[in-house]
Amino acid sequence: MTTDVKPTRKxxxxxxDRIELSERGHDTLEKKRxxxxxxxxxILDQSKDVRSxxxxxxxxxxxxxxxxxxxxxxxxxxxxxxxxxxxxxxxINSKNIMGVVVPQIESTKVKKRLDxxxxxxxxxxxxxxxxxxxxxxxxEQIILAAEVETAMKKxxxxxxxxxxxxxxxxxxxxxxxxxxxxxIEQKLEEQExxxxxxxxKIKDKKESEEKAAREEASTTETQEGPEGEVAVTSD
Amino acid sequence: xSATAGSGESNYEYVTARVRSRRAKLFDEDDYRKLVxxxxxxxxxxxxxxxxxxxxNALGARHSGVDLIEYALHRNMAKHFEDLLRWADGxxxxxxxxxxxxxxxxxxxxxxxxxxxGADREAIEADLIRAGEFDDRQVDRLxxxxxxxxxxxxxxxxxxADGLETAFETYEAEDSLVPLENAVDRAYYExxxxxxxxxxxxxxxxxxxxxxxxxxxxxxxxxxxLARSGADVDPAEYxxxxxxxxxxxxxxxxxxxxxxxxxxxxxSPYGEDLAAALDDLDAAGGLVDFERALEAxxxxxxxxxxxxxxxxxxxxxxxxxxxxxxxxxxxxxxxGSEAGLPTEAIEEELVLL
Numbered sequence: 001m002t003t004d005v006k007p008t009r010k011x012x013x014x015x016x017d018r019i020e021l022s023e024r025g026h027d028t029l030e031k032k033r034x035x036x037x038x039x040x041x042x043i044l045d046q047s048k049d050v051r052s053x054x055x056x057x058x059x060x061x062x063x064x065x066x067x068x069x070x071x072x073x074x075x076x077x078x079x080x081x082x083x084x085x086x087x088x089x090x091x092i093n094s095k096n097i098m099g100v101v102v103p104q105i106e107s108t109k110v111k112k113r114l115d116x117x118x119x120x121x122x123x124x125x126x127x128x129x130x131x132x133x134x135x136x137x138x139x140e141q142i143i144l145a146a147e148v149e150t151a152m153k154k155x156x157x158x159x160x161x162x163x164x165x166x167x168x169x170x171x172x173x174x175x176x177x178x179x180x181x182x183x184i185e186q187k188l189e190e191q192e193x194x195x196x197x198x199x200x201k202i203k204d205k206k207e208s209e210e211k212a213a214r215e216e217a218s219t220t221e222t223q224e225g226p227e228g229e230v231a232v233t234s235d
Numbered sequence: 236x237s238a239t240a241g242s243g244e245s246n247y248e249y250v251t252a253r254v255r256s257r258r259a260k261l262f263d264e265d266d267y268r269k270l271v272x273x274x275x276x277x278x279x280x281x282x283x284x285x286x287x288x289x290x291x292n293a294l295g296a297r298h299s300g301v302d303l304i305e306y307a308l309h310r311n312m313a314k315h316f317e318d319l320l321r322w323a324d325g326x327x328x329x330x331x332x333x334x335x336x337x338x339x340x341x342x343x344x345x346x347x348x349x350x351x352x353g354a355d356r357e358a359i360e361a362d363l364i365r366a367g368e369f370d371d372r373q374v375d376r377l378x379x380x381x382x383x384x385x386x387x388x389x390x391x392x393x394x395x396a397d398g399l400e401t402a403f404e405t406y407e408a409e410d411s412l413v414p415l416e417n418a419v420d421r422a423y424y425e426x427x428x429x430x431x432x433x434x435x436x437x438x439x440x441x442x443x444x445x446x447x448x449x450x451x452x453x454x455x456x457x458x459x460x461l462a463r464s465g466a467d468v469d470p471a472e473y474x475x476x477x478x479x480x481x482x483x484x485x486x487x488x489x490x491x492x493x494x495x496x497x498x499x500x501x502x503s504p505y506g507e508d509l510a511a512a513l514d515d516l517d518a519a520g521g522l523v524d525f526e527r528a529l530e531a532x533x534x535x536x537x538x539x540x541x542x543x544x545x546x547x548x549x550x551x552x553x554x555x556x557x558x559x560x561x562x563x564x565x566x567x568x569x570x571g572s573e574a575g576l577p578t579e580a581i582e583e584e585l586v587l588l
Contacts, residue, residue, distance in 0.1 A: 070566065070568075071563060071566075082351065082354065113467065114460060119412070120412070120413055122416070122421060123341075127526070
């Protein structure tokens with residue numbers, strides 16, 4: 001890096017600007033990373049709760065369907081399930097958490113009333129209702145878990161990217177820029193010193209030339225002086 | 236099912252004697268105690284040494300595990316009920332056949348659901364229980380139907396025709412099976428008490444008394460389910476005519492306040508039989524336990540009637556209920572054991588008398 005830079009004052013100013021910008025960016029990214037981590041921790045807690053609820057709901061749903069299959073028969077349960085007319089629908093929107101776009105899943109027609117489930121009321125029993133209730137509950141929980149866990153995954157990716165950027169700025173870009181800055185400054189100082197030295201040399205040379213010229217002039221004057229006197233005397 | 240309507244006098248003596256002998260072969264408490272401690276394989280083995288042997292052997296090549304047990308139970312039950320229709324004559328045949336049409340209703344609903352969900356013929360056929368009044372040819376014709384409309388057409392001339400034709404219009408408008416299923420169930424329940432002779436003999440009175448209890452229990456169950464589910468429907472829409480306890484209007488009023496419904500049940504002739512179940516319902520509010528108690532109460536009521544009137548239709552119904560209960564109990568044990576439910580939980584689900 002350092003060798004690629006021309007040690008000019010213009011480049012030094014450009015590098016100083018870049019350093020300032022990078023340091024500002026580094027601070028901002030650090031703050032973003034810390035913020036994301038805090039948000040992530042919140043989502044992580046929420047996700048743990050949702051997972052645990054989902055596990056409970058799954059166990060409860062499994063138990064109710066086992067009982068329904070045991071008491072009503074597999075055939076009746078499958079028949080009731082096959083009668084479902086309106087399937088649940090899912091719409092995915094997005095929301096922004098500290099610049100991270102995470103999905104917001106909205107579900108409709110998951111929870112159904114008894115008359116919306118498609119099977120006849122007269123020929124079925126409460127066991128099938130309970131199994132349907134429990135699975136509707138489970139499905140809602142699964143959708144919530146999908147939303148929270150996708151958000152968590154996206155946050156994690158963003159934290160990783162931000163961390164890489166912060167590290168790149170902290171350990172690569174800024175040290176390189178500082179090195180370049182130092183290099184240019186040193187070079188510029190060196191050039192300055194050389195310039196002063198050169199100027200001094202020129203000045204010395206000029207002075208010695210002037211001195212020589214002066215000496216030459218005085219020598220010429222001394223030689224011309226006695227001949228004149230002779231001329232005056234002969235008149 | 237290949238029975239034809241019997242003619243002439245009812246042969247209560249003959250049928251009740253045969254039924255008593257069949258009833259003696261049902262699994263008793265000891266058998267259930269052994270069964271609840273077995274896995275599905277052991278249950279199938281146990282059943283092979285009972286009267287289910289033929290069905291298990293016949294179905295063994297096509298099914299396995301708990302499915303094999305369930306299908307064998309259904310086939311065996313169908314065989315027994317077919318025998319009942321074969322033995323019965325006269326009005327007794329008519330009463331038994333009316334009651335067993337619950338399996339015709341089941342088969343019609345299964346075919347409708349199968350077609351609605353796009354299931355293949357084999358899957359639908361495996362779920363049928365050929366224990367009703369429809370003969371094999373009628374059932375096969377239903378299976379060959381390629382649309383719900385064809386099924387409705389094929390059922391013209393049966394007890395389900397009128398209700399289904401009306402419900403089919405709603406089905407076409409709403410694309411929902413509910414009206415069709417409800418029409419089938421309603422036709423079955425209404426058929427139970429339709430066209431009874433005006434001059435009722437004792438046998439008919441008993442038949443009516445038993446069915447009134449069943450219809451009352453069904454109405455109570457449905458009213459409570461609708462009340463609990465919060466569905467915005469009129470409970471009177473699901474009311475089955477013929478019970479003793481409520482009219483459609485009364486049930487509409489009572490469904491809104493389950494407390495009053497329970498109080499009304501306590502004061503009814505079934506109050507004593509249902510006291511424990513009603514206490515449970517008040518305490519825990521679990522409908523499943525309540526339904527189980529209703530089933531036990533109905534079984535007990537049928538047994539009580541069959542002991543008081545041994546030469547009547549009551550012992551036959553008591554046997555039909557007991558056989559259905561055996562099928563449900565064994566299935567519960569097998570499915571429960573397959574799902575890994577604890578023995579206590581399975582025992583809780585059994586209805587034993």
